[in-house]
Amino acid sequence: MSQVDEGGVALTGQGGLLPELVKAVLERGLQAEMTGHLGYEKGDAAGRGSPNSRNGTSTKTIATEVGDVDLAVPRDRNGSFEPRLVPKGSRRAGGLDEIIISLYAGGMTVRDIQHHLQRTYGTELSHETISKITDAVLEEVTAWQSRPLEEIYPIVYLDALVVKVRDGHQVRNKHAHIAVGVDLDGIKHVLGIWVQAGEGAKFWAGVCAELRNRGVKDVLIVCCDGLPGLAEAIEATWPSSTVQTCTVHLIRAAMRFVPYADRNKVAAALKPIYTAPTPEAAETALLEFAESDLGRKYPPTVKTWENAWKRFIPFLEFPPEVQRIIYTTNSIESLNFQLRKIIKNRGHFPSDDAVIRLLWLAIRDIEDKRARKRAKDKGKPPTQRTAPPRLVEGATVHGWKQALGALALHFPDRLDGYLN
Template identity: 70%
Template sequence: MTKQSPEREERRRQQQELADHLKASGAMDDIFAKIDAGEPLTGEGGLIGTMLKAALERGLEAELTEHVGYERGDAEASLHQNSRNGTSSKTVATEIGDLELAIPRDRNGTFTPMLVPKGQRRLDGLDGMIISLYAGGMTIRDIQHHLASTLGTDLSHETISKITEQVAEEILAWQTRPLEALYPVIFLDAIIVEVRDGGHVRNKAAHIAVGVDVDGAKHVLGIWVQATEGAKFWAAVCAELANRGVRDVLIVCCDGLTGFPEAVEATWPKATVQTCVVHLIRAAMRFVNYKDRKAVAALKPIYQAANEDAALEALEAFEASELGRRYPSAVKSFHDAWDRFTPFLAFPPELRRVIYTTNSIESLNYQLRKVTKNRGHFPNDQAVVKLLWLAICNIEDKRARDRAKERGLRSDQRKASGRLVEGQVTTNWKQALEQLSLVYPERINRYL
């Protein structure tokens, strides 16, 4: 049997004590009798909904008692300046369905309930549920149908949309938050989404930047939907990062983005823009027949070469081989990317392993694609950023909860996934940082 964490064991103990106390007191006898008689727990007329209705109405009555200064039925009620004035009906949407509440009123009209405020038609827990469903990739209409079919709660398309818009300020704060002065490595990759643009729907690239700080921890720096092609867009992205505090970047790893190297070099003149080697290998293998793919592993001596001269010699050898003549596109891929590929060859093995690929961000994008794949298209760029941000938060929170459940277990008993990206420490970072301090001593040592 799997051992539970101390926190979970304590929580279960407290819950069991409360349940035992309620059973012993007889307070649950009538409820147990109704369950035994076959009455439903959830849905319309369910016991849980009835109990929540009773609890809320009792709390509202207590609030009114404090407001008017006397208990219901008090013989001296007429001596008070204000008095009770019946109730009004109000429908409130909750996680267990709609509840019809009797909201108490006062004669002077000055009572403002706190438990269910005026104008509020949903309990807070329902908002959290809707945002969580949205972050999981469900469309607004999917959520509308889900709430109606499972909870019997019928919320309009506009209401659900407004609920998801509640996070807009949080997203803006996150997207404009101050950043570190130095990120030794920044990875940049994109996922393709469909966005309505005027009267048409077209593919757009949602670019996600992940920075590695001097402690080796990864952070999502921002999300940008490419509105224009090339240098102008990338100049704006780099300027935004600089305005948020990024003073220097040592290495930027990306996949041959038009105009991006020039924008980086204009913002951080000493930065090295490195083509992702894995993307380059994929491009070289794009037109290779499946039966030849294993043989085309002859490309390995190129990207594992000791230096640029050795890599060029390996490329020329492959070009002259039978496979090279059969697949000239594979050779062309390396020739086209050569200037942005060769900086990688100047680094020692420990550092090469860190910048070899954007896989750390690709694993993030893989999870995000699972969220976006069921979407038809987004109404605008802001909706793309909203969903991707919520999805990242949702995935990280879920993984954190899973790890918390396994806290206290032996390592061989833990099955929860580690951090997706945010706060994840780069493998072998200490060795890579040592090499960076040797390669860029005047730029990195002052931040250590």
């Protein structure tokens, strides 16, 4: 350790202190395994006349978190020794795979990970090896994407991310849709991730059929941003469901045609529409805006509200406790904001499966990091806790008890059987 302090010995990399410690521990462990396999210690007279014995060692290099390590693996004459500490065919020590998966979930590409491992740990892994490690996660993703779901979700949020995916010889923009369901306890769950590859109505019909096959018998309200074909697919699968256009998305879409100089004025003029107490009052407010100077100046803004009117007014039929929850898809947009930071430097994805794999890993990684921070704050007074709450998965909707009561009054025939 004094040599390390003086700079004479590196901690990691070839010849470093930690790789030598790892080498010593692993080789002692392998020798202990061989002793257990043969039934006697090296040089023990009990081994005389034994049908099997030690037969020297073979050299093997494995990649570890602290660099490549050259091991002397013991052999037996019968060739029956199967080490468990460093299994045959294994070229990586436990822990390195987890590091690679974590780096991948953080947004690094396979080649970025390859350079990072070589630069920081002195470990050289091929592009193919790292790809195999990340591809192995697909089994977990597939199991997660096909897991059974609850019979009813009172509220489901849907939002999308734009991702670049290679399609043949071209790179195309696709939408990765994320569905978040709120269960009867008010807890949010990411239900699935789908990359839209076909036409809207056909695509959403497939998504709804998948959710139905996974056990979802009913959805009360679906809050989304006016995705084409979604309403029709929802109504075909769950005829009694209400499709609600996200009010924040609607306002953004209407403001797209307004220059910066008039944005504050138009925003103030639109507020009476979505804060109206009843659908009739909201319609009156829209007519007044359409006939105003601003409405005549920006007819596309008026048209945006008129086109979305059928999917906007259900929002006004609910009490404030429910309105606060279905007003916007912000609960899922906060997740998308974090995911965009991860995918922005990746360029494009090689396939739709690669998109789903990374987003799933990123969601899991985000929640794990937040959980570790909360664990550090455990035991501190509430005023001294700085750890963030759950982002989406496992988070509880604020004011859910009051909202559930209002939903039970609004949908008595659909909720009573689940609440009793």
